Amino acid sequence: xxxxxxxxxxxxxxxxxxxxxxxxxxxxxxxxxxxxxxxxxxxxxxxxxxxxxxxxxxxxxxxxxxxxxxxxxxxxxxxxxxxxxxxxxxxxxxxxxxxxxxxxxxxxxxxxxxxxxxxxxxxxxxxxxxxxxxxxxxxxxxxxxxxxxxxxxxxxxxxxxxxxxxxxxxxxxxxxxxxxxxxxxxxxxxxxxxxxxxxxxxxxxxxxxxxxxxxxxxxxxxxxxxxxxxxxxxxxxxxxxxxxxxxxxxxxxxxxxxxxxxxxxxxxxxxxxxxxxxxxxxxxxxxxxxxxxxxxxxxxxxxxxxxxxxxxxxxxxxxxxxxxxxxxxxxxxxxxxxxxxxxxxxxxxxxxxxxxxxxxxxxxxxxxxxxxxxxxxxx
Numbered sequence: 001x002x003x004x005x006x007x008x009x010x011x012x013x014x015x016x017x018x019x020x021x022x023x024x025x026x027x028x029x030x031x032x033x034x035x036x037x038x039x040x041x042x043x044x045x046x047x048x049x050x051x052x053x054x055x056x057x058x059x060x061x062x063x064x065x066x067x068x069x070x071x072x073x074x075x076x077x078x079x080x081x082x083x084x085x086x087x088x089x090x091x092x093x094x095x096x097x098x099x100x101x102x103x104x105x106x107x108x109x110x111x112x113x114x115x116x117x118x119x120x121x122x123x124x125x126x127x128x129x130x131x132x133x134x135x136x137x138x139x140x141x142x143x144x145x146x147x148x149x150x151x152x153x154x155x156x157x158x159x160x161x162x163x164x165x166x167x168x169x170x171x172x173x174x175x176x177x178x179x180x181x182x183x184x185x186x187x188x189x190x191x192x193x194x195x196x197x198x199x200x201x202x203x204x205x206x207x208x209x210x211x212x213x214x215x216x217x218x219x220x221x222x223x224x225x226x227x228x229x230x231x232x233x234x235x236x237x238x239x240x241x242x243x244x245x246x247x248x249x250x251x252x253x254x255x256x257x258x259x260x261x262x263x264x265x266x267x268x269x270x271x272x273x274x275x276x277x278x279x280x281x282x283x284x285x286x287x288x289x290x291x292x293x294x295x296x297x298x299x300x301x302x303x304x305x306x307x308x309x310x311x312x313x314x315x316x317x318x319x320x321x322x323x324x325x326x327x328x329x330x331x332x333x334x335x336x337x338x339x340x341x342x343x344x345x346x347x348x349x350x351x352x353x354x355x356x357x358x359x360x361x362x363x364x365x366x367x368x369x370x371x372x373x374x375x376x377x378x379x
Contacts, residue, residue: 021073
């Protein structure tokens with residue numbers, strides 16, 4: 001479908017984005033480059049939703065299909081050793097959003113060359129997928145009001161799947177998630193006289209251990225749920241019992257009632273254990289993203305298109321990781337897809353400082369987008 005020169009261009013775009021990663025809502029250079037390319041191919045380009053978002057359209061009227069790519073990077077110091085490694089200290093594309101962007105751009109060029117005879121194609125280049133909810137912000141600022149859609153799709157590269165595989169489940173794809181910070185406060189004192197202090201450290205360690213039992217003891221084993229303590233900060237020297245400790249972590253679930261149980265039990269355990277040690281617990285619990293749930297008709301269409309390409313569409317288990325494309329799927333029927341990108345030999349996973357997108361799948365993902373558009377807008 002794509003000539004060698006166009007594929008080479010896509011690889012060059014991807015590696016340029018990789019060299020210049022930008023964090024949530026700071027993707028100004030990335031956004032400018034995307035807009036420049038799309039405008040040059042004849043797309044109607046709209047800027048500034050969520051600050052750095054880019055929306056581009058071609059065609060008129062119904063049906064309207066939306067294709068989304070995320071464009072932000074992560075605050076990670078790169079250790080991949082590749083020639084196109086990040087040139088920005090402490091920032092890297094460790095999740096493959098550079099590849100998602102280049103893949104959609106390669107498809108956009110082909111769609112522009114073919115033209116859109118019926119319906120409307122809307123491309124959404126979304127900022128701030130990592131933790132900050134750029135999809136939610138785009139919707140709040142009028143994305144779906146100004147660019148109404150009948151269906152919407154997104155692809156994420158998946159290093160755990162072999163190239164040539166595409167997964168489009170009919171229902172659950174990615175979990176909902178929350179983050180929490182629990183501050184334990186009490187009387188500090190000399191480490192040689194712990195009886196004169198409150199048990200801040202003991203409370204924090206007991207809470208950390210008890211929280212991670214919640215999914216096993218309070219939620220059915222048939223319902224996926226995760227609660228992970230990922231940080232504990234307390235103390236500054238050997239001989240001082242601190243007066244403060246902070247526990248941080250994340251919760252994941254699919255069923256809404258499981259999410260409620262995780263939150264309620266976290267509050268109960270944290271407060272009661274802290275009180276038992278003479279301390280107070282202050283809890284900041286924030287639900288960030290809902291679960292990513294595919295609509296069955298759109299997932300079936302994605303599998304059909306992939307099968308027509310010769311891709312393996314064998315199903316896989318859902319992931320307890322999370323994705324803010326969930327906000328878009330709450331508003332528009334659509335599907336979130338995993339595209340296999342595993343490499344031979346060492347295969348660093350997503351968010352690894354050694355991760356690098358597999359350029360060999362750029363034309364595969366782009367061809368899928370082009371075929372999906374053709375099928376969706378066929379008369």
